[in-house]
Amino acid sequence: MSDPTYSIGELCAEFDVTPRTLRFYEQRELLTPIRDGQRRIFTQRDRARLKLILRGKRFGFSLESIRQWLNLYDLGDGGVTQMTTWVENAKTQMGALRDQRDELEDAMAELQVLIDETEAELSRRAAKRAAE
Numbered sequence: 001m002s003d004p005t006y007s008i009g010e011l012c013a014e015f016d017v018t019p020r021t022l023r024f025y026e027q028r029e030l031l032t033p034i035r036d037g038q039r040r041i042f043t044q045r046d047r048a049r050l051k052l053i054l055r056g057k058r059f060g061f062s063l064e065s066i067r068q069w070l071n072l073y074d075l076g077d078g079g080v081t082q083m084t085t086w087v088e089n090a091k092t093q094m095g096a097l098r099d100q101r102d103e104l105e106d107a108m109a110e111l112q113v114l115i116d117e118t119e120a121e122l123s124r125r126a127a128k129r130a131a132e
Helices: 007-015 019-027 044-059 063-075 080-131
Strands: 034-036 039-043
Touching: 007 019, 007 039, 007 044, 019 039, 019 044, 039 044, 044 063, 044 080
Parallel strands: none
Antiparallel strands: 034 039
């Protein structure tokens, strides 16, 4: 029994991506579909890699770091190097995301102060107009 294969349309529908996205990932050597003339036939490996690529992007990893990490799978050490590298990169990214969250929370707090001050000023002006 052969492994399942997928058309570009099937993967696009499953992962809600465009054909252009899949071709871009192929160009960046993230996916390696089998070529049959103009057709691309994606393997189970490509499907699994696409899932990891999209997850990596969601977490803020660059495509180059995702590509390098995915290529570690083929080292033949049972995935130890790949997993070790992933944990190191993930910890670094977690720190960066925490920093971004802190900056965002600070900006939101500052914005809320400005909103509150502006609303108070609008209320004062409305009360002044009503008193005149």
